Amino acid sequence: MQYSNRRLTKETLTTLDLSHNEIGDIGAQHLANILKNHQTLTTLELSHNRIENNGAQYLYDAYKENKTLIKLNLEGNPGSCCSTVSAAIQIRNDKSITKMDLHGKSIDDNAMKFLTDTLINNETIIELNLSQNKIGHIGAKYLSGLLQTNQMIFIMDLLGNHIGDTGTQYLANVLQNNATITELNISNNGISDVGVQYLADMLRNNTTMIALDLSSNAITDIGAQQLFNSLETNKVGL
Template structure:
């Protein structure tokens, strides 16, 4: 039944609701573009409470506020028949969220929901999240460019914690801070279903690594991860490294031009200590000091898989020799190593000479114009004594 654009007011809605009270034939009702307010909506809500026939109701472009929307939502709490309710272009943005949640609850054919640029805030998220708790059909959810903050993300994270259906979640360009990023990381820690989580354009610097962590954990097709120039710091590294432990797919990881210091490097070194997959790691232009260089050297001492480690542009003078040492140890194709003018001193030489023990590929080694003294020369002499 199409009654759109007929200047129906609250009194007219009351008459209509009375007629429809026991109707068993009308399955679709369009009363959009009328003059129905919260009072008229209450009449409809009472009529629909026990209705088992109507499947679609269009109330768009009326004068419904939050109060009327909530009345509809409450009356339909136990109604499993209505699968489509349109409430757009009313006085409240809450209206559209009500319509969407009813669709999520009752429409078992619904697999994808696009709610980008709806100006949804935390209240709308609470409403939406409540319907997602036990949902078993939605595989894609887009909430891009809304006004969702950490509070709304908490509602969503709690709802999706045990979800085993959702594979794609788009939350870019919202108002997600560090707490919100943490809520999502915790919620999806044990979740193996979500493959893509987009958190780009949010205030929190943690968002990039939380997204990457979930992708690394669950997407078994991904072999390369480029996270250069993402403002990743030590705390953000903790999110990422937790997922790298036991990872068996990532062979290349680029973390250059970030803000990773020695603490973040320790997290990474611990995670990669027994890794047998990663071959290329780029940590250039970060904030790695002497301790960080030592952590990496220790972590990869027994590792035979990593071939290329780029540590250029970091504060520590040890970085050059740690990179060279790992390449010498593991890259069986390299025959020449040019380390001239690298400010290498006696301590650096210890890193380098450890890797040269039993080396069977390097035929040329240039260490000219460095700061190598008698102690460093002794380290080198000791390992070259038996070199053939």
């Protein structure tokens, strides 16, 4: 890491590739400390190293102070937050992005905090794909907080996560008054009739949702009846 430190202090360096090495959280911390004040580096490649969540946190804190970094690649690192830190930087710098695809990135509840903090004030992304990750009810709570503020996301895909009935409750509560989400996929999330009741209550008030995917859950006849009853008063045809 001493070599990279010397190079990073040069004000002419714009790209640094350290991919496929053995850099861990300590190395990430050294890089983060330099990034806070470095004014020319635009691309930092750190894919396929050994950076865990602590290292991702160091880099995330540094990026909030750094004004020039455009791309940070943390793909192939073991930390669950690495993908969302990279996405956060991409979102900040690329105002043309309308779809964020984070399918199958091993994103868990901790990683969701990074992502939702970044998206709160975003005004371009209308479709968010978080399918096949490890998001639980805490991650769903972060998402519900995001949807209270963000008025741009129309489509959200949470297929194949672990939000369960509690996570469904968080989402249903905010979607009762949300006027932007039109499509929600929460298939294969361990949702039972309890979670369906929250969704049924939401659908009685929601006026924008046109597609709701609940396939491959644990819904019985009771839950199905709850949904059917809610459709009698729902003003938008699912």
